[in-house]
Amino acid sequence: MALAMIVGACGGEYPNSTFNHTTEFNASIDTLFDKLMFWGTLVFIAVEVALVYVIVRFRRRPNAADPKPVHGNTTLEILWTAIPAVILIFIAIPTVRTIFATQAKAAPDALQIEVVGHQWWWEFRYPEYGITTANEIYLPKGRTVNFALTTVDVLHSFWVPQLGGKRDLITNKTNYLWFTPNADIQTDAFNGFCAEYCGSSHANMKFRVYTVEPDEFERWAQHQARPAVFPVQAAVPVVPSGAGVALVQDSASAMPMAGDTAAAATAPAVDGYWFPREQLPAHVIPTTRLPKGLTFDESLLAQGDAERGRELYSRSSCIGCHAIKGNPMSVSNVGPNLTHVATRHTIASGLYQNDAKHLALWIKNAPAMKPGSLMPTIGIGERDAVRKNTISAAMGGLTDAQIADIVAYLQALK
Numbered sequence: 001m002a003l004a005m006i007v008g009a010c011g012g013e014y015p016n017s018t019f020n021h022t023t024e025f026n027a028s029i030d031t032l033f034d035k036l037m038f039w040g041t042l043v044f045i046a047v048e049v050a051l052v053y054v055i056v057r058f059r060r061r062p063n064a065a066d067p068k069p070v071h072g073n074t075t076l077e078i079l080w081t082a083i084p085a086v087i088l089i090f091i092a093i094p095t096v097r098t099i100f101a102t103q104a105k106a107a108p109d110a111l112q113i114e115v116v117g118h119q120w121w122w123e124f125r126y127p128e129y130g131i132t133t134a135n136e137i138y139l140p141k142g143r144t145v146n147f148a149l150t151t152v153d154v155l156h157s158f159w160v161p162q163l164g165g166k167r168d169l170i171t172n173k174t175n176y177l178w179f180t181p182n183a184d185i186q187t188d189a190f191n192g193f194c195a196e197y198c199g200s201s202h203a204n205m206k207f208r209v210y211t212v213e214p215d216e217f218e219r220w221a222q223h224q225a226r227p228a229v230f231p232v233q234a235a236v237p238v239v240p241s242g243a244g245v246a247l248v249q250d251s252a253s254a255m256p257m258a259g260d261t262a263a264a265a266t267a268p269a270v271d272g273y274w275f276p277r278e279q280l281p282a283h284v285i286p287t288t289r290l291p292k293g294l295t296f297d298e299s300l301l302a303q304g305d306a307e308r309g310r311e312l313y314s315r316s317s318c319i320g321c322h323a324i325k326g327n328p329m330s331v332s333n334v335g336p337n338l339t340h341v342a343t344r345h346t347i348a349s350g351l352y353q354n355d356a357k358h359l360a361l362w363i364k365n366a367p368a369m370k371p372g373s374l375m376p377t378i379g380i381g382e383r384d385a386v387r388k389n390t391i392s393a394a395m396g397g398l399t400d401a402q403i404a405d406i407v408a409y410l411q412a413l414k
């Protein structure tokens, strides 16, 4: 067993290891761990050597007389009280220092991020930028980030093993956690987890953290702060006969959709940024298996129409929970904010890849894809495992073709 453990420790990557120096938080924890391991190992060896020596030296020998009974030994008793006390001092001093250092107030110019725990997803707000997003965090390298942690329901715990944490999200209380991604670490993506049991989908409450260059972060933030504006295939205009008007058919030109705010229509284009999908490391790509029996006619996805989807979305039950900045019908904050949902790489709190197929299946039957999901089942004929009913058109259920339109709309929200 020992050999298997040693060999196992020698290979492979450790994408979720805390034993690294990507931030001062993890560096201090790692240093503390090394110190405690050193003293702990020293004590272990000293005790084991003494034990083996005593067992061998004073073992029972044939024909030996009974040992002389001894009652009490003041020197020994003082020693075995004093030595552990000294050991505890050696452990306590660095431990308490690290606790104080990691519990101190963050630098006043730190980037503020409000973390709100929900069953079972993460809401992230950047108050300086007016951004509300979900399940994915962007951090500029070299700048301290201060997380303010709260929950709207039960206890959760915020943990990005590679960067720092964990710290609990406690009802009616704000906890803080700060660290600084080192300026010289790679542009990278990290896994975040909920580390406090919080119900049926606790293990499905994940998130991603991207450490990016400061200018990339600014571009990301400026873009995310804006309403969603996306290119749309211009409808073929009614051309008065003989009026030689050039048809606008350039699908790449960023035309705001009907219904978007005037601000979105007139604001100058921003050179937005988000983490390049093709550069995502393997350890952040979700591999969750799809539930058995949940299917979607994928040929419909190619026929999905973003404008039809926007219109349908704006009068469906979706708007009861979600907000899309720029869509005046969609202002609820019960569920994740979807303003730039197409710039995210995962859906359902890091469970699935954000692509047309997974989005369609998610809309069709979210509770089947994530046990306990508060997002209800929408697909007609689907069984909702949480509400224990079967969805009909009369209940506001949607057909696969309608879901494909909404998927096209969501995928256009860049």
Ligand code: CUA
Binding pocket: 117, 118, 120, 155, 156, 157, 194, 195, 196, 197, 198, 199, 201, 202, 203, 205
């Ligand atoms: Cu949230 Cu566990």
